[in-house]
Amino acid sequence: MVLGLIALGAAGVAVGAEVERAVDTVTAPLRERDPTGLTELIPGSGFEIYSVASSVPRRTAADYQLKVHGLVNRPVTLTLAELEAMPQTAMTRDFQCVTGWRVDDVHWSGVRLTDLLDRVQTRSTAKAVIFRSFDGLYDESLTIEQARRSDVLVALRMLDAPVSYNHGGPVRLYVAPMYGYKSIKWLGEIELVNEVAPGWWERRGYDVDAWIGKSNGRDDEPV
Amino acid sequence: MATGPREGEIRRFGTNTRWVHRATAFLFGVCIATAAVLYLPALSILFGRRALVMTVHLYSGLALPIPALLGWLLSQSPREDGEASRGRRRLGGSSGGFRRDAAELNRFGPADGHWLRDHLLTGPIRRFRRQTWASDAGGTTAGAVPAPGAPDVGQARIGGKFNAGQKLYAAGVAGSIAVFLGTGLLMWFGADLSVPDRYRTGATFVHDVFAYGIFFAICGHLWMASRDPFSRAGMRTGYVPTWWATAEHPHWDTETDQDTEMETETASPDQRTGEPSQ
Numbered sequence: 001m002v003l004g005l006i007a008l009g010a011a012g013v014a015v016g017a018e019v020e021r022a023v024d025t026v027t028a029p030l031r032e033r034d035p036t037g038l039t040e041l042i043p044g045s046g047f048e049i050y051s052v053a054s055s056v057p058r059r060t061a062a063d064y065q066l067k068v069h070g071l072v073n074r075p076v077t078l079t080l081a082e083l084e085a086m087p088q089t090a091m092t093r094d095f096q097c098v099t100g101w102r103v104d105d106v107h108w109s110g111v112r113l114t115d116l117l118d119r120v121q122t123r124s125t126a127k128a129v130i131f132r133s134f135d136g137l138y139d140e141s142l143t144i145e146q147a148r149r150s151d152v153l154v155a156l157r158m159l160d161a162p163v164s165y166n167h168g169g170p171v172r173l174y175v176a177p178m179y180g181y182k183s184i185k186w187l188g189e190i191e192l193v194n195e196v197a198p199g200w201w202e203r204r205g206y207d208v209d210a211w212i213g214k215s216n217g218r219d220d221e222p223v
Numbered sequence: 224m225a226t227g228p229r230e231g232e233i234r235r236f237g238t239n240t241r242w243v244h245r246a247t248a249f250l251f252g253v254c255i256a257t258a259a260v261l262y263l264p265a266l267s268i269l270f271g272r273r274a275l276v277m278t279v280h281l282y283s284g285l286a287l288p289i290p291a292l293l294g295w296l297l298s299q300s301p302r303e304d305g306e307a308s309r310g311r312r313r314l315g316g317s318s319g320g321f322r323r324d325a326a327e328l329n330r331f332g333p334a335d336g337h338w339l340r341d342h343l344l345t346g347p348i349r350r351f352r353r354q355t356w357a358s359d360a361g362g363t364t365a366g367a368v369p370a371p372g373a374p375d376v377g378q379a380r381i382g383g384k385f386n387a388g389q390k391l392y393a394a395g396v397a398g399s400i401a402v403f404l405g406t407g408l409l410m411w412f413g414a415d416l417s418v419p420d421r422y423r424t425g426a427t428f429v430h431d432v433f434a435y436g437i438f439f440a441i442c443g444h445l446w447m448a449s450r451d452p453f454s455r456a457g458m459r460t461g462y463v464p465t466w467w468a469t470a471e472h473p474h475w476d477t478e479t480d481q482d483t484e485m486e487t488e489t490a491s492p493d494q495r496t497g498e499p500s501q
Contacts, residue, residue, distance in 0.1 A: 001391060005399060006398055006402060009401070009429050012425060012428060012432065013422055016426065016427070016428035017422075040263070043435075049268055050273050054272050056271065099427070100423055100424045101427075165268075204274065
């Protein structure tokens with residue numbers, strides 16, 4: 001029995017990835033129509049919800065603010081309405097977590113980060129962008145080249161709805177080509193600085209340049 | 224059958240077996256609680272502090288096999304028990320209990336096959352046909368009676384202390400701990416050891432599925448315990464009523480079980496009067 005379980009476990013490790021894919025295929029339609037959240041109990045299906053802070057304040061359109069400052073000519077503090085008034089970009093792209101799970105074909109929309117950087121007029125000395133969460137703890141950063149990519153969004157909507165609290169709403173980042181820990185949730189502050197600083201998980205061992213399939217010792221298919 | 228320090232009671236579990244049980248239960252509790260926070264979105268968001276919860280989960284998981292290993296190292300082997308019972312029974316410093324209990328749990332005999340068939344296959348079907356538990360437990364049907372090939376005095380002096388369900392549960396827990404350790408280490412060190420992604424994903428999947436399995440198994444374990452106060456007293460105080468032992472574990476060889484001798488060495492009646500006996 002003991003050895004049998006160990007053998008079962010080893011076999012599971014060998015084929016578990018395929019089994020999980022199969023389970024996910026079956027449960028994906030269920031998940032979309034599940035009002036109870038019970039499908040979240042199924043291993044390997046959908047989003048996991050990670051939070052590093054003990055509690056995260058709930059912000060709404062009434063009190064949400066995004067501060068953009070640092071090495072810029074026109075620092076601003078934007079409300080949710082002001083962000084919604086900017087040109088919106090939509091894309092349908094996967095979300096890949098560095099712990100292995102992936103959610104296919106997520107609908108995202110929001111303001112391109114590069115449009116926001118144009119609006120505040122970054123100075124030539126700005127080499128990197130630091131993002132801080134209003135959870136008070138989480139932060140991470142991108143180089144200015146990475147931040148200027150067209151597949152980096154200040155997301156206002158995901159999964160065909162405003163970004164929910166659990167997913168980092170009302171405003172989060174979505175960095176399509178990088179692992180999920182680069183897509184900071186509960187985005188509260190963007191600061192332009194002269195060099196990249198390791199973020200919260202990066203200080204705990206994850207790669208600062210988090211390209212999907214080319215970092216953290218993983219070979220996932222790029223998004 | 225040896226009698227306990229109090230009239231009509233018998234020593235079922237020695238000190239180190241009970242501490243192995245307590246420590247393993249505590250660590251499993253911590254693992255399951257932290258796993259729930261890490262895995263269930265509602266709890267993740269409620270509790271947050273992911274790095275702390277991960278660390279607690281990792282170390283409580285790594286510690287899971289330690290109580291059993293310590294219990295094993297600190298107890299005498301059943302063979303030594305036998306020698307002890309023949310001549311040196313009062314010399315041993317350690318109880319000898321956990322190693323003996325582990326050996327008991329690991330010994331599957333023909334009687335266990337009968338027990339399982341009776342309780343898992345034919346038993347439930349009979350109950351479904353509105354036959355009562357009493358006729359089952361009364362020992363008039365197959366399985367409750369010593370089946371042909373069941374351990375008897377001449378054949379084996381070990382194996383009757385636990386029923387087959389308890390043996391399966393123990394083996395399930397031991398095997399699961401090994402699987403949790405293996406898959407957990409793959410998940411934790413997979414990146415450093417350049418383990419291919421598919422095996423890391425597979426390890427995650429196995430870890431998740433086994434977590435469900437052990438969760439429901441432990442629920443069943445607690446449910447069974449909740450229905451038998453004498454069984455609970457056995458694990459809490461070490462003692463069970465003699466009539467209970469006769470009814471539940473008729474083949475338990477209490478003469479060679481070191482735990483039944485322990486009481487004459489270390490526990491005296493007046494030391495234990497404060498303990499509830501149920």
